[in-house]
Every structure is written in C-alpha cells, then in structure tokens.
Amino acid sequence: SQKIEQNSEALNIQEGKTATLTCNYTNYSPAYLQWYRQDPGRGPVFLLLIRENEKEKRKERLKVTFDTTLKQSLFHITASQPADSATYLCALLYNQGGKLIFGQGTELSVKP
C-alpha cells in the first residue's frame, strides 16, 4: 500500500529564514499532490496543489516542488514568521473522484 513519509521531528527555525519540509512517497506517483496547514484544535486548511506534470508552484511566500523521479515534494516557506508555526500535512490524490491520503505531518515552530 502507499506510504507517505514526512519529517517526524519538529522543525525549529528562526524568524526570517526559509523553512523546508519534505514529503516522500512510495509506489507510483499521484496525479495531484497537496499541502495543508493544521493548527491545534482545528481542521486542516488547504494551501497548495501541484500536478504530476508540474515541477514547481508558488503562492506568495510558499513554494512547492514535485519530483516524480525521486518521489518527493518539498514545501518551502520563505521569510518565515512566528504565525507560520503549525503542522503541515502532505496529501496525495491519485485521480479525480478518488481519495486523498495524508502523511503524518511535520510540526514547524518559527521563533522570533
């Protein structure tokens, strides 16, 4: 079965630096790879989607890359702020109308 691996250890960085989170998966590549943010006591919030045939996607301070050869996605937050502190979840969608499978998430802490 499909396995999704995200950094299990929390990532601690200084304000203003770039945070980089990793998502690795096994088996075949999904049609879409998504990133979500989750704050304590709340549901995940959709951030970005990248398609199988796309290498990179940007949205404001966020950048996602997708390497189907390495079976890996990287999620970058540039000029990080304490308000970016949260758990970030990677999720795979194999086909339209299919099901979204989540990784365990990586907790990010941005210190002022």
Place this chain on the structure above:
Amino acid sequence: DAGVIQSPRHEVTEMGQEVTLRCKPISGHNSLFWYRQTMMRGLELLIYFNNNVPIDDSGMPEDRFSAKMPNASFSTLKIQPSEPRDSAVYFCASSLITGESGYTFGSGTRLTVV
C-alpha cells in the same frame, strides 16, 4: 458560505452507547469525506461519497461504524456500540469531485468514549 459544519463539537459518551456525528458540506461540493485523527495514526480516511453515493468504505474500522448521505447537504457517521478505542477527532471534509481546489475541512468532533 459558512464552510463545512460539523456537530457536535465535543461528545462524551459511555462505552456501549450509540454516537451520531453530523456534517453539512459546502453547497455545490459533490464529494464528501469522513476522516478520523489520532496522535498514533494521524488522519485516516474512513469513507467517502461522490454525488451522495458511497465510493470507498474500506477505511471503516468495523461493522460498528456506518455512514449515510441521504442528500447533497447532509451526512452522518454513526458508531454503535461505541468503545473507548473510538476516542478521536472526527473530521468531515467536502470538495468538488475533481479535487483540484483542495478539500475544505470542518472543525471536527472530538469524541471521548469512557
């Protein structure tokens, strides 16, 4: 739109009792998903519906769990009888069937079975 609405927000029940969780998806979304989240297992998909039809219930842990979607604006997840190991946060999410706009999650129901 008020987003995905789940009720109740918190539920504490005794082992053996029936529990019903409710969800109202975003109007216009035609896919609905029930997830369960625990520290140990993360976010697990229990069941999902496309156009009110159950597509995949392979994540439903046991026959004690059942879900329905009688119309496009309402779904329920029922646990009968409940057990302590069912304690978790249950999320409902909805999306367009393409999935390309991402999923919108509700605030979740925190279930505690004592």
